[in-house]
Amino acid sequence: MFVHHTASKLTLHNNDVHIWLIEPAKVSDGKRLNTLKALLSNTEIEKVQRYRLAKAQHTALITRAFVRTVLSQYTDVPAQKWLFTIGTHGKPEIKHPTVPLSFNLSHNNDLIICAVSVNKNIGCDIESLSRKISIKAIAQRYFSTTEFSALMALSPPLQAHRFFEYWTLKEAFVKATGMGISQGLESFNFTIGKTGNRQFNDNIQLGFSPSCSEQDNRHWYSCLLYPDPKHCIALCVKTDNVPKPLSDKAVLNIQLFDGLALLNRD
Numbered sequence: 001m002f003v004h005h006t007a008s009k010l011t012l013h014n015n016d017v018h019i020w021l022i023e024p025a026k027v028s029d030g031k032r033l034n035t036l037k038a039l040l041s042n043t044e045i046e047k048v049q050r051y052r053l054a055k056a057q058h059t060a061l062i063t064r065a066f067v068r069t070v071l072s073q074y075t076d077v078p079a080q081k082w083l084f085t086i087g088t089h090g091k092p093e094i095k096h097p098t099v100p101l102s103f104n105l106s107h108n109n110d111l112i113i114c115a116v117s118v119n120k121n122i123g124c125d126i127e128s129l130s131r132k133i134s135i136k137a138i139a140q141r142y143f144s145t146t147e148f149s150a151l152m153a154l155s156p157p158l159q160a161h162r163f164f165e166y167w168t169l170k171e172a173f174v175k176a177t178g179m180g181i182s183q184g185l186e187s188f189n190f191t192i193g194k195t196g197n198r199q200f201n202d203n204i205q206l207g208f209s210p211s212c213s214e215q216d217n218r219h220w221y222s223c224l225l226y227p228d229p230k231h232c233i234a235l236c237v238k239t240d241n242v243p244k245p246l247s248d249k250a251v252l253n254i255q256l257f258d259g260l261a262l263l264n265r266d
Contacts, residue, residue, distance in 0.1 A: 010073045012101070012118045015253050017237060019124065020070050020114045021227055022259030024062040024107075033058075036065035036263065039080045062263070063112050067092075067105060069262055070114050075099050091178045104175055111231060112259070120239040123175030125168040127232050135163045142170070144189035144209070161232075165192055165224055168234030169204070173222070176236040179213060187212040190222065199226050200254075206236075214238075221252055 012018065027033065037045065040061070048060040068079040075098065083095040094101060103116045106125045115124040139148050147166055154162055169190045174183045186209070193203035202223035208215050225233040237252065 009075075012074055012116065013253070014118060017115060017117045017120075017122065017235065017252055017254045018257055019225070019233065019235065019254065020066070020116070020257045020259040020262070022062065022066055022112050022263065023110060024059045024112055025110070026260055027062055027263055032264065033061065037061060039065045039068050059107060059112070063105060063107060066112055066259060066263060067103060067114050070116060070259070071101060071103065073262070074101060074116070087178050090180055091175060106171075106175075106233075108231075111227075113233060114259070115235060117237065120237050121176045121178065122238075123172040123177070123236045125171035125175065125234050127164045127168050129161055129164050129230055129232055131164070133163075135159055139163060139166070142185040144186050146189045146191070146207075150191075162192070164232050165234070166190060168232050169222055169224070169236065172234040172236040173206070176238055177213060183213060184211060188214065192224070200224070223254065225254070225256070227256060 010018070027036070040048070044064050048057055048064065051057045051060055065079070068082050071077070071082055071094070072079045077098065084092050085095040087093050092103075092105065094103070100119045101116060102118065102120050102122050103114060104122050104124045105115075106113050108126055108128050108131075110128065111126055113124055113126050115122050136152070139151050143151065143166060151159060151162055151166065169192075170185050170188075173188060174180055174185070177183055188209065189207045191205040191207070192201070193205070195201040195203050200223065202221070204222045204224070206217045206220050206222055208217070214220070219238055221235075221237045223235050225235065227233060235254065
């Protein structure tokens with residue numbers, strides 16, 4: 001499922017979305033960590049050092065070095081030269097971009113992901129499928145009526161898996177809009193259809209309530225990816241710059257890339 005990137009620069013076409021994954025625990029060599037730390041700005045280093053737990057500091061360091069290194073695979077901008085800003089609702093963005101790159105980040109205790117595209121609003125989210133949560137209480141509060149009813153209609157063994165599919169899709173959507181949870185998680189809904197591919201599903205429909213800031217789903221694309229049996233990744237993409245609506249599933253070419261090999265490259 002992974003594409004192992006070589007040393008040459010990558011090209012992102014208008015219909016491409018690249019998703020990079022890395023397990024931060026596998027980047028542990030002290031010399032390598034010092035090299036990665038040198039890529040960060042002084043402000044980023046200060047933010048990393050604010051975390052009290054060593055594991056949280058480690059993840060924060062890898063995340064920041066990771067996104068810089070990933071973005072430099074598409075341009076001649078060195079990893080340490082990227083400048084970032086925060087959007088109105090807290091979404092990280094490239095400051096004064098020389099190319100129209102868009103990116104989004106997500107992580108849990110085991111994996112970090114970075115999604116990259118051009119000329120699109122993208123959002124991604126990753127969750128552990130085995131995380132213990134109060135499914136009914138959370139779904140009743142944050143899901144739409146349609147999603148909650150569909151979830152409760154499933155047998156208990158299937159509910160947890162579907163819950164995290166809904167949850168990651170919702171997180172990815174609000175990140176793509178740039179509005180965060182202020183969008184209102186119940187103001188839109190997903191319908192997840194069946195697929196014959198155990199690692200990928202884009203048989204997904206997006207709908208909106210009258211209170212949602214979005215009302216036209218023709219330029220939205222959503223999918224679920226399963227990089228391993230333990231995790232679920234959701235991707236939501238919006239663009240007006242395509243020859244036909246994103247609801248045509250053939251429009252996007254999605255690839256997964258091995259981030260560990262990238263950070264360990266000399």
